[in-house]
Amino acid sequence: MIKRIAEKTIKKTKQYSTLVMFEHTIFSLSFGIVSMLLAGGGHVDPQIIALILVVLLSARTGANAINRVIDADIDAKNPRTQNRQLPSKILNKKEVIIFSSVCFLIMVGATFMINRLAIMLLPIAIFMMLTYSYTKRFTWACHIYLGITCAIAPMGAWIAVTGYFHIIPILLSAANALWIAGFDIIYGSQDFEFDTNNNVNSIPQRFGIKNGLHISAFFHLCAVISLFAVGYLSPNLGNLYYLGVTLIAGLLVYEHKIISPTNLSHAKIAAYGVNQVVSIVFMVFSISSIYIAF
Numbered sequence: 001m002i003k004r005i006a007e008k009t010i011k012k013t014k015q016y017s018t019l020v021m022f023e024h025t026i027f028s029l030s031f032g033i034v035s036m037l038l039a040g041g042g043h044v045d046p047q048i049i050a051l052i053l054v055v056l057l058s059a060r061t062g063a064n065a066i067n068r069v070i071d072a073d074i075d076a077k078n079p080r081t082q083n084r085q086l087p088s089k090i091l092n093k094k095e096v097i098i099f100s101s102v103c104f105l106i107m108v109g110a111t112f113m114i115n116r117l118a119i120m121l122l123p124i125a126i127f128m129m130l131t132y133s134y135t136k137r138f139t140w141a142c143h144i145y146l147g148i149t150c151a152i153a154p155m156g157a158w159i160a161v162t163g164y165f166h167i168i169p170i171l172l173s174a175a176n177a178l179w180i181a182g183f184d185i186i187y188g189s190q191d192f193e194f195d196t197n198n199n200v201n202s203i204p205q206r207f208g209i210k211n212g213l214h215i216s217a218f219f220h221l222c223a224v225i226s227l228f229a230v231g232y233l234s235p236n237l238g239n240l241y242y243l244g245v246t247l248i249a250g251l252l253v254y255e256h257k258i259i260s261p262t263n264l265s266h267a268k269i270a271a272y273g274v275n276q277v278v279s280i281v282f283m284v285f286s287i288s289s290i291y292i293a294f
Helices: 002-019 022-039 046-072 073-076 093-111 116-137 142-149 150-160 165-187 190-195 203-207 208-233 239-259 267-291
Strands: none
Touching: 002 046, 022 150, 022 165, 022 267, 046 093, 046 150, 073 165, 093 116, 093 208, 116 142, 116 150, 142 150, 142 165, 150 165, 150 203, 150 267, 165 190, 165 203, 165 208, 165 239, 165 267, 190 203, 203 208, 208 239
């Protein structure tokens, strides 16, 4: 009996992990952690670290879960996504809504334990996380809105530590937003035909795949420039950080080299696989630079 319950729990956990693509949490988590450490000059209260991690993980998980509910009907029509947990009835909308609600409640509870400014900005964060899924229904700028929503992480982490705004987290958030928007355009290029036939808005659908990939590359160039600006302005970052950003620039160039308007067979690798490496490189080299004078 206990074994059966354990097996069922593990199976359900795996389904939820796949539903929210938990491994992609690194995309904003890396920026949030680096921003947190920069805000504290490398020294942050362990309780604040724990609260920030709880907020970041619960927010991202809850947002992705509710996104799956909102997009369930679109996913069911799209051959590329019709085997996801909700369209294939592996999970049902009611339980995913409950799961998402619990995540948001955890996020709210942890935020109320941080500081006043974080609490004041909480409604804006929740609004963006609940609405970004709808943007593809009325604007091609949905990738940008998604990027800005994800970029709440570095700004929020800085505010959690310091209680105020600063140019460094603004630049980190800009880099995070542009980077995510850029690779989301690449990922969305796979659905050009479906989006066109079903009135789903995206940059590739509005401007064409070729121009969409050019816009993606421009976003990534701006993201790299923003990261270099962070290094220039921050007294806690040195040569290791610049080396990391240079490696990131190389990875982004590679990302755009392995795709083309006529060959998107590596779009998923370019959008997700390469950028998971980018996240790790950014986090490792940034943290190393904060603690190692070089």
